[in-house]
Amino acid sequence: MTRVEIPSQRRKSGVPQWPKATFGADLGASLVVFLVAVPLCVGVAVASGVPAELGIVTGIVGGLLVGLLPGSTMQVSGPAAGLTVLVASAVEQHGLAALGVVVLGAGVLQIVLGISRLGTWFRAISPSVVQGMLAGIGLVLILGQIYPVGGLAQPESTWAKFAGIPDLIVAVVTTPAGLSGLALAALALLITAFWKKVPGKASLVPGQLVAVVVTSALAVLLVLPVQKVEVGSLLAALNPPDATAWGMLFSPAVLGSIVTFALIASAESLFSAAAVDRMHDGPKTQYNKELVAQGVGNTVCGVFGALPMTAVIVRSSANVQAGAKTKLSRVLHGFWLLLFVVLLPGVLSFIPTAVLAALLIQAGWKLLELRQVAALVRENRSEAFVLVLTATMIVATDLLIGTLTGLAVAIVKTAIEVSWLSVKSEHGDEQVRVELGGNATFLRLPRLLDHLETLPTGKHVHLDLTMVRHLDRACHQAVEHWAAQRRRSDGTVEVALPARVG
DSSP: OOOOOHHHHHHHHTOOOOOGGGHHHHHHHHHHHHHHHHHHHHHHHHHHTSOHHHHHHHHHHHHHTGGGSSSOSSOOEEOOGGGHHHHHHHHHHHOGGGHHHHHHHHHHHHHHHHHTTOGGGGGGSOHHHHHHHHHHHHHHHHHHHHHHHTTOOOOSSHHHHHHTHHHHHHHHHHSHHHHHHHHHHHHHHHHHHHGGGOOGGGGGSOHHHHHHHHHHHHHHHTTOOOOBOOOOOHHHHOOOOOHHHHHTTTSHHHHHHHHHHHHHHHHHHHHHHHHHHTTOSSOOOOHHHHHHHHHHHHHHHHHHTOOOOEEOHHHHHHHHHTTOOSTHHHHHHHHHHHHHHHHOGGGGGGSBHHHHHHHHHHHHHHHHOHHHHHHHHHHOHHHHHHHHHHHHHHHHSOHHHHHHHHHHHHHHHHHHHHTOEEEEEEEOSSEEEEEEEEEEOGGGHHHHHHHHHTSOTTSEEEEEEEEEEEEOHHHHHHHHHHHHHHHHHTOOEEEEOOSSOO
8 A cells, every 4th residue: 555645746736835944944034034124115195195005015925925826935925116107107108006906917018028038038138238228217216205305295297307406495495394304204214324334143134124213203203394294094095997997998098008018027136136136045937937026916915906916126135135045934024014014004004105205316327337337337338338328218208108219229239249340451563462350240331242242353263251150132133243243244253151041
Protein backbone atom coordinates (compact mmCIF):
# COMPACT_ATOMS: atom_id res chain seq x y z
CA MET A 1 0.00 0.00 0.00
CA THR A 2 1.41 3.36 -1.08
CA ARG A 3 1.93 5.88 1.67
CA VAL A 4 0.32 9.27 1.06
CA GLU A 5 2.34 12.35 2.11
CA ILE A 6 0.01 15.19 2.96
CA PRO A 7 2.67 17.97 2.75
CA SER A 8 3.48 16.93 -0.81
CA GLN A 9 -0.21 17.05 -1.71
CA ARG A 10 -0.45 20.52 -0.27
CA ARG A 11 2.46 21.73 -2.35
CA LYS A 12 0.86 20.35 -5.49
CA SER A 13 -2.47 21.95 -4.64
CA GLY A 14 -0.84 25.37 -4.75
CA VAL A 15 -1.26 26.21 -1.06
CA PRO A 16 1.64 28.53 -0.12
CA GLN A 17 4.26 26.94 2.12
CA TRP A 18 5.80 29.36 4.61
CA PRO A 19 8.42 27.70 6.83
CA LYS A 20 8.18 28.37 10.54
CA ALA A 21 11.88 29.25 10.58
CA THR A 22 11.25 32.36 8.47
CA PHE A 23 7.94 33.45 10.02
CA GLY A 24 9.54 35.88 12.46
CA ALA A 25 11.59 37.59 9.74
CA ASP A 26 8.57 37.91 7.45
CA LEU A 27 6.39 39.23 10.26
CA GLY A 28 8.89 41.95 11.13
CA ALA A 29 9.38 42.90 7.49
CA SER A 30 5.62 43.09 6.93
CA LEU A 31 5.29 45.64 9.74
CA VAL A 32 8.06 47.79 8.27
CA VAL A 33 6.48 47.69 4.80
CA PHE A 34 3.07 48.50 6.32
CA LEU A 35 4.47 51.56 8.06
CA VAL A 36 6.08 52.72 4.79
CA ALA A 37 2.91 52.03 2.81
CA VAL A 38 0.40 53.97 4.94
CA PRO A 39 1.59 57.53 4.23
CA LEU A 40 2.42 56.70 0.60
CA CYS A 41 -0.99 55.14 -0.12
CA VAL A 42 -2.74 58.18 1.31
CA GLY A 43 -0.35 60.69 -0.27
CA VAL A 44 -0.60 59.20 -3.77
CA ALA A 45 -4.40 59.21 -3.56
CA VAL A 46 -4.55 62.83 -2.40
CA ALA A 47 -2.06 63.90 -5.09
CA SER A 48 -4.14 62.06 -7.71
CA GLY A 49 -7.27 63.98 -6.77
CA VAL A 50 -9.23 60.99 -5.46
CA PRO A 51 -10.42 60.05 -1.93
CA ALA A 52 -7.59 58.88 0.33
CA GLU A 53 -9.40 55.60 1.02
CA LEU A 54 -8.98 54.50 -2.60
CA GLY A 55 -5.21 54.48 -2.16
CA ILE A 56 -5.57 52.25 0.89
CA VAL A 57 -7.85 49.88 -1.07
CA THR A 58 -5.17 49.51 -3.76
CA GLY A 59 -2.54 48.79 -1.12
CA ILE A 60 -4.77 46.11 0.46
CA VAL A 61 -5.39 44.43 -2.90
CA GLY A 62 -1.68 44.61 -3.70
CA GLY A 63 -0.87 42.78 -0.47
CA LEU A 64 -3.65 40.26 0.06
CA LEU A 65 -4.23 39.32 -3.60
CA VAL A 66 -1.14 40.10 -5.68
CA GLY A 67 1.07 39.08 -2.77
CA LEU A 68 -0.21 35.51 -3.09
CA LEU A 69 0.15 35.23 -6.86
CA PRO A 70 3.23 33.81 -8.64
CA GLY A 71 5.70 36.05 -10.40
CA SER A 72 7.91 37.81 -7.88
CA THR A 73 8.76 36.95 -4.30
CA MET A 74 9.95 40.22 -2.78
CA GLN A 75 8.11 42.88 -4.78
CA VAL A 76 5.36 44.77 -2.97
CA SER A 77 2.52 46.26 -5.01
CA GLY A 78 0.36 49.29 -4.36
CA PRO A 79 -0.41 52.81 -5.64
CA ALA A 80 2.71 54.43 -7.08
CA ALA A 81 3.79 58.06 -7.12
CA GLY A 82 4.73 57.63 -10.76
CA LEU A 83 1.08 57.11 -11.73
CA THR A 84 -0.32 60.22 -10.03
CA VAL A 85 0.06 62.23 -13.23
CA LEU A 86 -1.87 59.61 -15.21
CA VAL A 87 -4.64 59.25 -12.64
CA ALA A 88 -5.11 62.99 -12.18
CA SER A 89 -5.29 63.45 -15.96
CA ALA A 90 -7.76 60.57 -16.39
CA VAL A 91 -10.03 61.82 -13.60
CA GLU A 92 -9.93 65.33 -15.04
CA GLN A 93 -10.81 64.12 -18.56
CA HIS A 94 -13.28 61.32 -17.85
CA GLY A 95 -14.46 61.89 -14.27
CA LEU A 96 -13.93 59.84 -11.12
CA ALA A 97 -16.73 57.44 -12.13
CA ALA A 98 -14.73 56.28 -15.17
CA LEU A 99 -11.55 55.56 -13.19
CA GLY A 100 -12.65 52.01 -12.44
CA VAL A 101 -13.28 51.27 -16.12
CA VAL A 102 -9.84 52.56 -17.09
CA VAL A 103 -8.03 50.61 -14.35
CA LEU A 104 -10.03 47.43 -15.01
CA GLY A 105 -9.36 47.67 -18.74
CA ALA A 106 -5.67 48.19 -18.10
CA GLY A 107 -5.63 45.15 -15.84
CA VAL A 108 -7.26 42.94 -18.46
CA LEU A 109 -4.77 44.18 -21.06
CA GLN A 110 -1.90 43.35 -18.70
CA ILE A 111 -3.25 39.82 -18.25
CA VAL A 112 -3.43 39.39 -22.04
CA LEU A 113 0.15 40.67 -22.42
CA GLY A 114 1.38 38.30 -19.73
CA ILE A 115 -0.44 35.26 -21.14
CA SER A 116 0.93 36.16 -24.57
CA ARG A 117 4.42 36.01 -23.01
CA LEU A 118 5.17 39.62 -23.89
CA GLY A 119 6.33 40.50 -20.38
CA THR A 120 9.99 39.99 -21.16
CA TRP A 121 9.76 42.45 -24.08
CA PHE A 122 9.40 45.30 -21.60
CA ARG A 123 13.05 44.67 -20.72
CA ALA A 124 13.98 45.72 -24.27
CA ILE A 125 12.85 49.34 -23.85
CA SER A 126 15.74 51.79 -24.00
CA PRO A 127 16.98 52.57 -20.45
CA SER A 128 17.38 56.24 -21.39
CA VAL A 129 13.67 56.41 -22.31
CA VAL A 130 12.68 54.77 -19.03
CA GLN A 131 14.95 57.06 -17.04
CA GLY A 132 13.58 60.05 -18.94
CA MET A 133 10.03 58.88 -18.28
CA LEU A 134 10.71 58.62 -14.54
CA ALA A 135 12.48 61.99 -14.52
CA GLY A 136 9.56 63.61 -16.32
CA ILE A 137 7.11 62.10 -13.85
CA GLY A 138 9.30 63.33 -11.01
CA LEU A 139 9.34 66.88 -12.39
CA VAL A 140 5.57 66.95 -12.85
CA LEU A 141 5.10 65.49 -9.36
CA ILE A 142 7.33 68.11 -7.76
CA LEU A 143 5.72 70.90 -9.74
CA GLY A 144 2.25 69.86 -8.61
CA GLN A 145 3.01 69.11 -4.94
CA ILE A 146 4.66 72.44 -4.12
CA TYR A 147 1.17 73.97 -4.11
CA PRO A 148 -0.31 71.88 -1.24
CA VAL A 149 2.77 72.83 0.80
CA GLY A 150 1.68 76.46 0.51
CA GLY A 151 -1.94 75.63 1.26
CA LEU A 152 -3.11 76.19 -2.34
CA ALA A 153 -4.87 73.91 -4.79
CA GLN A 154 -2.57 72.92 -7.64
CA PRO A 155 -3.47 74.32 -11.08
CA GLU A 156 -4.65 71.89 -13.73
CA SER A 157 -2.19 72.48 -16.58
CA THR A 158 1.59 72.44 -16.52
CA TRP A 159 1.87 75.99 -17.81
CA ALA A 160 -0.59 77.18 -15.17
CA LYS A 161 1.60 75.55 -12.51
CA PHE A 162 4.62 77.47 -13.77
CA ALA A 163 2.64 80.69 -14.03
CA GLY A 164 1.26 80.29 -10.51
CA ILE A 165 4.65 80.03 -8.81
CA PRO A 166 4.88 83.78 -7.98
CA ASP A 167 1.46 83.68 -6.27
CA LEU A 168 2.54 80.52 -4.44
CA ILE A 169 5.66 82.22 -3.11
CA VAL A 170 3.57 85.15 -1.87
CA ALA A 171 1.13 82.78 -0.16
CA VAL A 172 3.92 80.80 1.49
CA VAL A 173 5.64 83.84 3.03
CA THR A 174 2.58 85.95 3.91
CA THR A 175 -0.27 83.63 4.99
CA PRO A 176 -0.48 81.57 8.21
CA ALA A 177 -1.42 78.45 6.24
CA GLY A 178 1.53 78.91 3.89
CA LEU A 179 4.06 79.51 6.65
CA SER A 180 2.77 76.57 8.69
CA GLY A 181 2.71 74.22 5.71
CA LEU A 182 6.24 75.19 4.68
CA ALA A 183 7.54 74.65 8.22
CA LEU A 184 5.90 71.22 8.54
CA ALA A 185 7.05 70.15 5.07
CA ALA A 186 10.63 71.24 5.76
CA LEU A 187 10.62 69.42 9.10
CA ALA A 188 9.27 66.26 7.47
CA LEU A 189 12.02 66.31 4.85
CA LEU A 190 14.71 66.89 7.48
CA ILE A 191 13.44 63.95 9.55
CA THR A 192 13.39 61.56 6.59
CA ALA A 193 16.86 62.69 5.53
CA PHE A 194 18.53 62.22 8.91
CA TRP A 195 16.54 59.35 10.40
CA LYS A 196 18.67 56.71 8.65
CA LYS A 197 21.67 57.96 10.63
CA VAL A 198 19.96 57.29 13.97
CA PRO A 199 21.95 54.55 15.75
CA GLY A 200 20.46 51.31 17.02
CA LYS A 201 17.22 49.56 16.21
CA ALA A 202 15.32 52.85 16.05
CA SER A 203 16.59 53.30 12.49
CA LEU A 204 14.51 50.28 11.45
CA VAL A 205 11.39 52.40 11.88
CA PRO A 206 10.68 54.09 8.50
CA GLY A 207 11.68 57.75 8.44
CA GLN A 208 8.52 58.63 6.50
CA LEU A 209 6.38 57.31 9.34
CA VAL A 210 8.37 59.21 11.96
CA ALA A 211 8.02 62.40 9.91
CA VAL A 212 4.26 61.97 9.59
CA VAL A 213 3.77 61.23 13.30
CA VAL A 214 5.95 64.12 14.53
CA THR A 215 4.55 66.76 12.18
CA SER A 216 0.95 65.63 12.71
CA ALA A 217 1.42 65.85 16.47
CA LEU A 218 2.89 69.35 16.16
CA ALA A 219 0.02 70.46 13.95
CA VAL A 220 -2.48 69.31 16.57
CA LEU A 221 -0.61 70.62 19.62
CA LEU A 222 0.09 74.03 18.09
CA VAL A 223 -3.33 74.22 16.40
CA LEU A 224 -1.69 75.14 13.11
CA PRO A 225 -4.00 76.41 10.34
CA VAL A 226 -3.16 73.70 7.81
CA GLN A 227 -5.39 71.51 5.69
CA LYS A 228 -5.58 67.87 6.79
CA VAL A 229 -6.44 64.62 5.05
CA GLU A 230 -10.16 63.94 4.82
CA VAL A 231 -10.97 60.29 5.54
CA GLY A 232 -14.35 58.59 5.56
CA SER A 233 -15.66 55.05 5.48
CA LEU A 234 -13.70 52.57 3.39
CA LEU A 235 -16.86 50.95 2.03
CA ALA A 236 -18.46 54.30 1.27
CA ALA A 237 -15.39 55.37 -0.71
CA LEU A 238 -15.56 52.40 -3.09
CA ASN A 239 -16.30 53.59 -6.58
CA PRO A 240 -17.43 50.64 -8.77
CA PRO A 241 -18.14 51.61 -12.39
CA ASP A 242 -21.79 52.34 -13.14
CA ALA A 243 -23.71 52.02 -16.43
CA THR A 244 -22.65 55.51 -17.53
CA ALA A 245 -18.98 54.70 -16.94
CA TRP A 246 -19.25 51.42 -18.88
CA GLY A 247 -20.80 53.38 -21.73
CA MET A 248 -17.54 55.32 -22.06
CA LEU A 249 -15.47 52.15 -22.47
CA PHE A 250 -15.19 52.24 -26.24
CA SER A 251 -14.58 55.96 -26.61
CA PRO A 252 -11.14 56.65 -28.15
CA ALA A 253 -10.06 58.80 -25.20
CA VAL A 254 -10.85 56.11 -22.61
CA LEU A 255 -9.25 53.39 -24.73
CA GLY A 256 -6.15 55.54 -25.01
CA SER A 257 -6.05 55.93 -21.24
CA ILE A 258 -6.41 52.15 -20.79
CA VAL A 259 -3.47 51.43 -23.10
CA THR A 260 -1.36 54.13 -21.44
CA PHE A 261 -2.12 52.85 -17.93
CA ALA A 262 -1.34 49.26 -18.93
CA LEU A 263 1.97 50.05 -20.63
CA ILE A 264 3.29 52.48 -18.03
CA ALA A 265 2.20 50.34 -15.06
CA SER A 266 3.68 47.22 -16.67
CA ALA A 267 6.97 48.92 -17.49
CA GLU A 268 7.29 50.35 -13.98
CA SER A 269 6.51 46.98 -12.36
CA LEU A 270 8.93 44.99 -14.50
CA PHE A 271 11.74 47.53 -14.23
CA SER A 272 11.21 47.47 -10.49
CA ALA A 273 11.46 43.67 -10.64
CA ALA A 274 14.85 43.89 -12.34
CA ALA A 275 16.08 46.25 -9.62
CA VAL A 276 14.68 44.22 -6.72
CA ASP A 277 16.11 40.96 -8.08
CA ARG A 278 19.57 42.46 -7.69
CA MET A 279 18.92 43.10 -3.99
CA HIS A 280 18.36 39.50 -2.85
CA ASP A 281 19.55 35.96 -3.49
CA GLY A 282 16.11 34.31 -3.54
CA PRO A 283 14.02 33.20 -6.52
CA LYS A 284 14.10 35.70 -9.38
CA THR A 285 11.05 37.27 -10.97
CA GLN A 286 9.16 35.38 -13.67
CA TYR A 287 8.26 38.35 -15.83
CA ASN A 288 5.20 37.02 -17.65
CA LYS A 289 3.66 35.64 -14.45
CA GLU A 290 4.37 38.90 -12.66
CA LEU A 291 2.65 40.80 -15.45
CA VAL A 292 -0.41 38.55 -15.09
CA ALA A 293 -0.37 39.09 -11.32
CA GLN A 294 -0.27 42.88 -11.76
CA GLY A 295 -3.12 42.59 -14.26
CA VAL A 296 -5.26 40.58 -11.84
CA GLY A 297 -4.61 43.18 -9.14
CA ASN A 298 -5.55 46.08 -11.40
CA THR A 299 -8.66 44.26 -12.59
CA VAL A 300 -9.86 43.91 -9.00
CA CYS A 301 -8.90 47.52 -8.23
CA GLY A 302 -10.96 48.54 -11.27
CA VAL A 303 -13.98 46.65 -9.93
CA PHE A 304 -13.66 48.64 -6.70
CA GLY A 305 -12.98 51.89 -8.57
CA ALA A 306 -9.65 52.26 -6.75
CA LEU A 307 -6.26 53.56 -7.88
CA PRO A 308 -4.14 51.55 -10.32
CA MET A 309 -1.26 49.58 -8.87
CA THR A 310 2.30 48.78 -9.79
CA ALA A 311 5.15 47.06 -8.02
CA VAL A 312 6.66 49.91 -5.99
CA ILE A 313 10.43 50.07 -5.59
CA VAL A 314 10.25 52.00 -2.28
CA ARG A 315 8.14 49.35 -0.54
CA SER A 316 9.92 46.49 -2.29
CA SER A 317 13.38 47.64 -1.24
CA ALA A 318 12.11 48.22 2.32
CA ASN A 319 10.79 44.66 2.29
CA VAL A 320 14.18 43.23 1.26
CA GLN A 321 16.16 45.44 3.63
CA ALA A 322 13.88 44.50 6.54
CA GLY A 323 14.86 40.85 6.09
CA ALA A 324 11.84 39.33 4.33
CA LYS A 325 12.30 35.71 3.25
CA THR A 326 9.04 34.71 1.55
CA LYS A 327 5.84 36.16 0.08
CA LEU A 328 4.26 36.10 3.53
CA SER A 329 5.72 39.53 4.37
CA ARG A 330 3.90 41.29 1.53
CA VAL A 331 0.66 39.42 2.21
CA LEU A 332 0.76 40.41 5.88
CA HIS A 333 1.45 44.03 4.96
CA GLY A 334 -1.91 44.04 3.14
CA PHE A 335 -3.58 42.52 6.21
CA TRP A 336 -2.14 45.26 8.46
CA LEU A 337 -3.45 47.92 6.06
CA LEU A 338 -6.94 46.42 6.19
CA LEU A 339 -6.82 46.14 9.98
CA PHE A 340 -5.63 49.74 10.29
CA VAL A 341 -8.42 51.32 8.23
CA VAL A 342 -11.04 49.18 9.96
CA LEU A 343 -9.91 49.90 13.52
CA LEU A 344 -8.18 53.31 13.29
CA PRO A 345 -9.53 55.22 10.29
CA GLY A 346 -9.70 58.51 12.21
CA VAL A 347 -5.93 58.58 12.72
CA LEU A 348 -5.41 59.55 9.08
CA SER A 349 -7.47 62.73 9.52
CA PHE A 350 -4.69 64.21 11.69
CA ILE A 351 -2.14 64.16 8.84
CA PRO A 352 -1.50 67.58 7.19
CA THR A 353 -1.64 67.49 3.40
CA ALA A 354 1.51 69.63 3.33
CA VAL A 355 3.45 66.76 4.94
CA LEU A 356 2.18 64.21 2.41
CA ALA A 357 3.08 66.66 -0.35
CA ALA A 358 6.61 66.93 1.08
CA LEU A 359 6.99 63.13 1.02
CA LEU A 360 5.83 63.05 -2.60
CA ILE A 361 8.23 65.86 -3.50
CA GLN A 362 10.97 63.69 -2.01
CA ALA A 363 9.74 60.74 -4.11
CA GLY A 364 9.75 62.95 -7.21
CA TRP A 365 13.29 64.10 -6.45
CA LYS A 366 14.44 60.48 -6.24
CA LEU A 367 12.85 59.79 -9.61
CA LEU A 368 15.05 62.48 -11.18
CA GLU A 369 18.26 60.54 -10.33
CA LEU A 370 20.41 63.57 -11.13
CA ARG A 371 23.68 61.74 -10.45
CA GLN A 372 22.89 59.13 -13.06
CA VAL A 373 21.83 61.83 -15.50
CA ALA A 374 25.12 63.68 -14.99
CA ALA A 375 27.08 60.44 -15.47
CA LEU A 376 25.15 59.69 -18.65
CA VAL A 377 25.91 63.17 -20.03
CA ARG A 378 29.62 62.52 -19.51
CA GLU A 379 29.58 58.98 -20.94
CA ASN A 380 27.04 59.05 -23.76
CA ARG A 381 25.59 62.35 -24.90
CA SER A 382 23.23 60.84 -27.44
CA GLU A 383 21.58 58.70 -24.75
CA ALA A 384 21.47 61.72 -22.46
CA PHE A 385 19.71 63.66 -25.23
CA VAL A 386 17.00 60.99 -25.43
CA LEU A 387 16.57 61.13 -21.65
CA VAL A 388 16.29 64.93 -21.49
CA LEU A 389 13.98 65.06 -24.52
CA THR A 390 11.65 62.44 -23.02
CA ALA A 391 11.47 64.24 -19.68
CA THR A 392 10.97 67.65 -21.31
CA MET A 393 8.19 66.39 -23.58
CA ILE A 394 6.40 64.79 -20.63
CA VAL A 395 6.47 68.08 -18.73
CA ALA A 396 5.46 70.11 -21.80
CA THR A 397 2.70 67.78 -23.07
CA ASP A 398 1.72 64.61 -21.22
CA LEU A 399 3.12 61.24 -20.23
CA LEU A 400 2.00 59.30 -23.31
CA ILE A 401 3.21 61.83 -25.90
CA GLY A 402 6.49 62.34 -24.07
CA THR A 403 7.21 58.62 -23.74
CA LEU A 404 6.28 57.86 -27.36
CA THR A 405 8.48 60.74 -28.52
CA GLY A 406 11.40 59.36 -26.53
CA LEU A 407 10.84 55.86 -27.90
CA ALA A 408 10.70 57.14 -31.48
CA VAL A 409 13.92 59.15 -31.11
CA ALA A 410 15.65 56.21 -29.39
CA ILE A 411 14.68 53.89 -32.26
CA VAL A 412 15.92 56.36 -34.88
CA LYS A 413 19.15 56.91 -32.95
CA THR A 414 19.74 53.18 -32.64
CA ALA A 415 19.01 52.63 -36.32
CA ILE A 416 21.54 55.29 -37.28
CA GLU A 417 24.17 53.90 -34.92
CA VAL A 418 23.61 50.31 -36.05
CA SER A 419 23.88 51.36 -39.68
CA TRP A 420 27.36 52.85 -39.24
CA LEU A 421 29.37 52.44 -42.44
CA SER A 422 33.00 53.22 -43.22
CA VAL A 423 34.18 53.81 -46.80
CA LYS A 424 37.91 53.94 -47.60
CA SER A 425 39.54 54.39 -51.01
CA GLU A 426 43.12 53.62 -52.09
CA HIS A 427 44.04 55.14 -55.45
CA GLY A 428 46.71 53.52 -57.66
CA ASP A 429 47.96 54.26 -61.16
CA GLU A 430 45.60 51.82 -62.85
CA GLN A 431 43.02 50.86 -60.23
CA VAL A 432 41.06 52.15 -57.26
CA ARG A 433 40.42 49.91 -54.28
CA VAL A 434 37.30 50.77 -52.25
CA GLU A 435 36.89 49.00 -48.91
CA LEU A 436 33.64 49.08 -46.93
CA GLY A 437 33.18 48.15 -43.28
CA GLY A 438 30.35 48.17 -40.76
CA ASN A 439 26.70 47.86 -41.77
CA ALA A 440 25.59 48.82 -45.27
CA THR A 441 21.89 49.65 -44.93
CA PHE A 442 19.52 51.93 -46.82
CA LEU A 443 20.13 54.66 -44.22
CA ARG A 444 23.73 54.98 -45.46
CA LEU A 445 22.95 54.44 -49.15
CA PRO A 446 23.17 58.16 -50.17
CA ARG A 447 26.64 58.47 -48.65
CA LEU A 448 27.83 55.25 -50.35
CA LEU A 449 26.53 56.25 -53.79
CA ASP A 450 27.98 59.75 -53.46
CA HIS A 451 31.40 58.22 -52.80
CA LEU A 452 31.18 55.72 -55.68
CA GLU A 453 30.05 58.35 -58.15
CA THR A 454 33.12 60.52 -57.41
CA LEU A 455 35.58 57.77 -58.34
CA PRO A 456 37.81 58.70 -61.32
CA THR A 457 36.90 57.29 -64.73
CA GLY A 458 39.10 55.01 -66.81
CA LYS A 459 40.41 52.97 -63.91
CA HIS A 460 39.65 49.47 -62.71
CA VAL A 461 37.61 49.52 -59.49
CA HIS A 462 37.94 46.79 -56.88
CA LEU A 463 34.97 47.11 -54.51
CA ASP A 464 35.66 45.07 -51.38
CA LEU A 465 32.59 44.42 -49.22
CA THR A 466 33.92 41.34 -47.43
CA MET A 467 34.34 43.25 -44.14
CA VAL A 468 30.72 44.43 -44.14
CA ARG A 469 28.81 42.84 -41.25
CA HIS A 470 25.41 43.37 -42.84
CA LEU A 471 24.49 44.27 -46.42
CA ASP A 472 20.77 44.86 -46.90
CA ARG A 473 18.93 44.36 -50.16
CA ALA A 474 18.74 48.08 -50.97
CA CYS A 475 22.51 48.56 -50.77
CA HIS A 476 23.19 45.28 -52.56
CA GLN A 477 20.99 46.25 -55.50
CA ALA A 478 22.42 49.78 -55.61
CA VAL A 479 26.00 48.45 -55.73
CA GLU A 480 25.18 45.96 -58.50
CA HIS A 481 23.37 48.67 -60.48
CA TRP A 482 26.31 51.07 -60.13
CA ALA A 483 28.79 48.36 -61.16
CA ALA A 484 26.70 47.50 -64.25
CA GLN A 485 26.57 51.17 -65.29
CA ARG A 486 30.34 51.52 -64.74
CA ARG A 487 31.04 48.48 -66.93
CA ARG A 488 28.80 49.81 -69.71
CA SER A 489 30.60 53.14 -69.77
CA ASP A 490 34.36 53.14 -69.59
CA GLY A 491 35.67 50.89 -66.86
CA THR A 492 35.89 47.50 -65.26
CA VAL A 493 34.55 46.67 -61.81
CA GLU A 494 35.24 43.78 -59.51
CA VAL A 495 32.86 43.35 -56.55
CA ALA A 496 33.75 41.12 -53.59
CA LEU A 497 30.59 40.50 -51.57
CA PRO A 498 30.40 39.35 -47.94
CA ALA A 499 29.70 35.70 -47.19
CA ARG A 500 26.09 36.47 -46.31
CA VAL A 501 23.93 39.15 -47.90
CA GLY A 502 20.94 40.45 -45.85
